[in-house]
Amino acid sequence: MRRGLPAVAEAAVTAIIADVPSYAGALSGQMGENIRGAVQLALGGFINLAVASTQVDPRQPTGPAREGAYLLGRGEARSGRSMEALLAAYRVGSRESWRQLARFLVDQGVDAATIAAFAELVFAYMDQLSDASVSGHSDEMASSGRVRQQHLDELARALLDGVAEEALVAAATRAQWEPPRTLTAVLMPDSQAGGVMRVAAQQTLRIEDPTGEEGRVVLLVPDAPRALLLRTLQGPRAAVGPARPWTEARLSWERARRALALDLPEDPSAAAPLDTEAHLAALVVHSDPEALADLRARVLTPLDDLTASARAKLSETLRAWLLHRGRREAVAEALFVHPQTVRYRVGQLREAYGELLDDPDFVRDATIALA
Structure with missing residues (x-):
């Protein structure tokens, strides 16, 4: 045998x-x-x-x-x-x-x-x-x-760290991860991420939020149809950044992170997540809180000598007057006051500000400061 x-x-x-x-x-x-x-x-x-x-x-x-x-x-x-x-x-x-x-x-x-x-x-x-x-x-x-998952985690961290493109390509190769055209960052509670991962693209990367926020994860979703992604994400305290070239995924994550930090109002429909594309103006205005506070203080300087009550009413009226482009009826409706009251207050504003109310630079600064 x-x-x-x-x-x-x-x-x-x-x-x-x-x-x-x-x-x-x-x-x-x-x-x-x-x-x-x-x-x-x-x-x-x-x-x-x-x-x-x-x-x-x-x-x-x-x-x-x-x-x-x-x-x-x-x-x-x-x-x-x-x-x-x-x-x-x-x-x-x-x-x-x-x-x-x-x-x-x-x-x-x-x-x-x-x-x-x-x-x-x-x-x-x-x-x-x-x-x-x-x-x-x-x-x-x-x-x-386990080894591949370690490589995928390293790739996700490198993307959020914003390392050089050459290093990102090398990390993607080690992880056997085919780079997509774009990545969209999603910040959300860890408890909700499982449902999203089940419907997201197979190449979606998942990592704990590098900022150390407990119980929060970052998903990097490749070539995501935005409308579908927003429909998939249900529940509060999630934010969706913009789609960016995959090597610039850090930019998407940073914007989503700023949106959550600003505590912007969420879409009231079905507890949808924060769509950063719907809050671009607020993100721009609040990107430097100290600068915004300084600008607001400078715009309201002509009202410093008034009482706190009068100053509050006139600053509120100035804001409405700027946003409604001086239309008295619209300003009155926004403030819930009579048009004559609006006329009287605008007169007070003109006494305080003089020709500044017709200066385009001042109008721009005041609109940003008060809007």
Whole structure:
């Protein structure tokens, strides 16, 4: 039987090529030699056990055979083949190997009961080897999955850090991540991210918010149709940045972060997230709070000598007058006062500001400061 193992291995490999489509053309060259060697090692190990002392269970592969099967499983995972293909190869290879061995036993005049017992031991032994290969395949998939996820996390951090494009391309290559045309940053509670990830593009990156906000994550969604993304995101305290070229994803994240920090009003419909595209003016005006406060103070300087009550009324009237372009009826409606009251207050404003109310630069500054 030992002398015939090379022929048995060859027959098993030929049967696998013929019956398992995933291995068509894959068992030639060095890989084929490795598989043939593994088959011989496995069967040789079994024969050694079968003729050893009765204290040894021939159904349990020895260390070298089990290790070979384990490494075979890992190699199959690295080659991108599934366990279904490998288990099918075990079934076909076991069947063909047993057919060859049984023919030899019959030729040697071995009785039927012994052959039947031998067959049971062979298939139990091969089951053990296939289990070892399953373990190897699972370990390799888990290991490679963890490594790739680490690379994806590193890529997401690099994108939010705004590193150079060359470094981003290298990080994307390591992560086996195909760069999209654009990325859209979404800030949202971690508890809501799972639902979005289920419908988002497969290449969507997810990372904890680098600002350290507890329970908040950043999603970087590739080539996202904005309307669909906004419909998908339900619940408060989420913000959607603008779509930006993928190497400039940091800009999208920063805008979404500023929108949440400003506590802008959310869309009242269905608790939709903050769409930063709908709040561009507010984002521009509030990008430098100290500058805005200084500008407001300068615009209202002519009212400093008035009482607090009078100053509040006139600043409110100036704001409405600017926004409604001096239309008295519109100003009155906005302030819930009589048009005559508006006329009186505007007169007071003209006394305080004089020609400034007709100065385009002042009108611009006052509109920004008070709007």
